[in-house]
Amino acid sequence: MLPDEVKTDAFTEFVSATERPLRNALTGAFGPERGREAAAEAMAYGWEHWDQVGKMENPAGYLYRVGRDRARRMASRRSVELAPVLEGETVWVEPGLPAALARLPERQRVVVALVHGYGWSLGETAELLGVAKGTVQSHSKRGLRSLRRYLGVEL
Amino acid sequence: MSTGLLQQLNAYYEQVSDSQEPITDTDLRALLEAPTSLTPDSKTPNRRGAWVAVAAAIGTLLLVGGVALLVGRESDVAVSDDLLPGTSVPTPNPTSSPATTLSVTSGTSVEWTTVSTDGFAEGAVLDDVAYGRGVYVAVGGVGLAPNQDAAVWVSQDGIDWTRVSDPAGHFGGDGPQEIRAVVFGDHRFVAVGEDWLAAVGSDDVPLDAPDLAVWVSEDGLSWTRVADVDGTLGGPGGQSLGNAYDLAYGDAGYVFLGSERLPKPYLVSWVSPDGITWSRETLCSEDSCSQEGLAELGDVGFDEVVVQALAYGNGIYLAIGGLQGGAPLVLLSDDGLQWRVPVNLQGLADGALLDVTYSHGRFVATGWNWTVGYGAIWTSVDGVSWDLVVEDESHPVFDLVASDGNEIIVMSKVFRSRASAVYWHSGDGIVWTRSTFDPAVPPSAGSLFLKAAAVANRDYVVIGGENLTPQGPADTLTYIIWKGQRR
Numbered sequence: 005m006l007p008d009e010v011k012t013d014a015f016t017e018f019v020s021a022t023e024r025p026l027r028n029a030l031t032g033a034f035g036p037e038r039g040r041e042a043a044a045e046a047m048a049y050g051w052e053h054w055d056q057v058g059k060m061e062n063p064a065g066y067l068y069r070v071g072r073d074r075a076r077r078m079a080s081r082r083s084v085e086l087a088p089v090l091e092g093e094t095v096w097v098e099p100g101l102p103a104a105l106a107r108l109p110e111r112q113r114v115v116v117a118l119v120h121g122y123g124w125s126l127g128e129t130a131e132l133l134g135v136a137k138g139t140v141q142s143h144s145k146r147g148l149r150s151l152r153r154y155l156g157v158e159l
Numbered sequence: 160m161s162t163g164l165l166q167q168l169n170a171y172y173e174q175v176s177d178s179q180e181p182i183t184d185t186d187l188r189a190l191l192e193a194p195t196s197l198t199p200d201s202k203t204p205n206r207r208g209a210w211v212a213v214a215a216a217i218g219t220l221l222l223v224g225g226v227a228l229l230v231g232r233e234s235d236v237a238v239s240d241d242l243l244p245g246t247s248v249p250t251p252n253p254t255s256s257p258a259t260t261l262s263v264t265s266g267t268s269v270e271w272t273t274v275s276t277d278g279f280a281e282g283a284v285l286d287d288v289a290y291g292r293g294v295y296v297a298v299g300g301v302g303l304a305p306n307q308d309a310a311v312w313v314s315q316d317g318i319d320w321t322r323v324s325d326p327a328g329h330f331g332g333d334g335p336q337e338i339r340a341v342v343f344g345d346h347r348f349v350a351v352g353e354d355w356l357a358a359v360g361s362d363d364v365p366l367d368a369p370d371l372a373v374w375v376s377e378d379g380l381s382w383t384r385v386a387d388v389d390g391t392l393g394g395p396g397g398q399s400l401g402n403a404y405d406l407a408y409g410d411a412g413y414v415f416l417g418s419e420r421l422p423k424p425y426l427v428s429w430v431s432p433d434g435i436t437w438s439r440e441t442l443c444s445e446d447s448c449s450q451e452g453l454a455e456l457g458d459v460g461f462d463e464v465v466v467q468a469l470a471y472g473n474g475i476y477l478a479i480g481g482l483q484g485g486a487p488l489v490l491l492s493d494d495g496l497q498w499r500v501p502v503n504l505q506g507l508a509d510g511a512l513l514d515v516t517y518s519h520g521r522f523v524a525t526g527w528n529w530t531v532g533y534g535a536i537w538t539s540v541d542g543v544s545w546d547l548v549v550e551d552e553s554h555p556v557f558d559l560v561a562s563d564g565n566e567i568i569v570m571s572k573v574f575r576s577r578a579s580a581v582y583w584h585s586g587d588g589i590v591w592t593r594s595t596f597d598p599a600v601p602p603s604a605g606s607l608f609l610k611a612a613a614v615a616n617r618d619y620v621v622i623g624g625e626n627l628t629p630q631g632p633a634d635t636l637t638y639i640i641w642k643g644q645r646r
Contacts, residue, residue, distance in 0.1 A: 044182045048190040095170035121172030
């Protein structure tokens with residue numbers, strides 16, 4: 005059992021480094037509302053089990069799985085509610101993009117979000133998701149291919 | 160469209176990110192119910208069981224399982240948020256099919272007693288219990304990894320338990336072993352578990368690479384480990400029971416579903432006519448479910464198909480669970496090897512399925528209703544058309560069901576107070592009675608976690624523990640057995 009102050013300091017540092025990546029990943033997979041809630045709950049879980057989680061080789065990856073499972077349980081059926089496209093932004097975004105993203109399998113969606121939405125490297129994405137880089141690449145390709153098909157675009 | 164897809168994706172997620180508030184201490188405090196500060200003392204016991212359960216319930220098996228071996232063990236509890244001290248039991252609000260009659264009792268029909276666990280060694284882990292040949296058989300393990308051995312205990316009355324001796328060393332060997340599930344069928348107990356073969360954590364043996372192991376016994380007292388001569392249960396990569404620590408016995412024999420990593424993951428079914436000779440069939444790979452009958456699942460792979468439990472009845476093996484995103488999953492099989500998804504699954508649209516049994520000509524599945532957050536019980540004759548027979552607003556989830564083919568008991572695996580320890584039972588699958596499970600523990604006791612139950616001669620035997628958490632140190636676990644006797 006860690007002393008209280010050590011536990012608190014270590015966890016605070018951990019949150020500082022991983023809150024955003026974890027939230028982005030879960031938001032990418034499940035949408036902003038469910039993703040954020042799942043990330044918060046994963047963090048809370050991490051705090052409660054910091055004695056074990058803090059010793060893990062990849063605590064962020066572990067908590068991603070905790071959050072993912074929580075988000076899956078929150079879901080009503082298989083639909084994913086992604087944020088609508090905002091109007092008036094500098095870069096035009098196809099309004100149907102969120103719906104197209106929602107049609108992707110969860111793993112493809114989270115990879116597309118992290119790699120192409122948030123600019124993560126294949127390695128960073130693979131580490132958080134606990135899969136090989138080749139798997140990330142495969143999901144990325146398939147996800148983009150499906151998106152292009154859904155949206156009827158070539159680029 | 161005037162911009163490329165990648166540019167749009169970047170812009171879209173930038174919008175999402177900009178409109179989303181970071182998670183703050185305040186959020187975490189609210190979740191942890193900490194009124195002042197985020198210190199260890201601020202933890203409330205009710206949260207422990209709830210969020211621990213999230214990790215264990217679905218999808219994190221290999222990672223959690225590996226960790227659990229090092230620091231304790233994994234529980235297969237499911238999430239339950241209704242654990243606040245002093246939680247009352249509101250009047251039930253069942254939604255029943257037309258054929259269902261509901262009666263409510265106040266715990267007067269069953270008398271529960273706590274059974275002495277003196278017969279269990281310190282550090283014992285109990286995973287499952289079954290009844291057959293006049294004896295209850297509880298299975299699990301003893302000791303801490305890497306020195307854990309599988310273990311079996313027997314009892315004629317569910318009260319006095321004795322650990323089965325193992326002079327031939329069938330439960331031991333190099334590395335840890337643990338029995339996860341046991342079933343009685345065809346005059347034989349069959350138990351399945353995992354064997355990590357060599358020292359856990361060594362460079363050569365990854366934490367998530369056990370072999371499956373099967374033990375058989377005619378009487379519950381004398382056990383033999385099945386020799387895996389053709390490598391059906393082991394081989395390269397890791398084989399494990401996956402999410403469903405469950406065995407079903409039916410016309411085709413003994414069936415269980417598990418996983419294999421080579422190193423990519425596969426969902427695999429194992430079948431044996433006698434518990435000794437096993438065959439296997441792959442259902443899903445990492446990226447797809449290849450069996451013809453599973454085409455309905457679409458573009459889903461191994462980790463999106465979460466099997467929670469198995470049962471056999473009416474000539475059908477039935478597996479229940481969930482798909483990614485939470486859709487209910489029902490798989491049917493005639494032989495345990497080839498599985499199919501029912502095309503016209505009905506009555507489970509809002510259901511999350513966690514356990515299943517078969518009794519009185521119908522499958523009985525338990526879980527919860529997504530939309531309202533109530534524990535729920537469904538029944539089905541064919542596994543395709545389901546009727547919601549109980550919906551209990553006082554309890555968020557029912558994840559444990561057991562039956563002897565006659566009496567059925569439905570419980571929640573996690574509860575904190577006596578008031579929240581609600582269970583349902585039925586003698587026919589049609590008339591259901593709600594009652595309170597008084598576990599006979601001191602009021603100051605921590606959360607209680609149930610692991611499994613067996614029903615025999617209209618009595619119930621429930622195994623579980625106090626303050627049992629999936630990753631808690633094994634030496635802090637206190638296993639408890641309760642027996643419920645019909646008055």
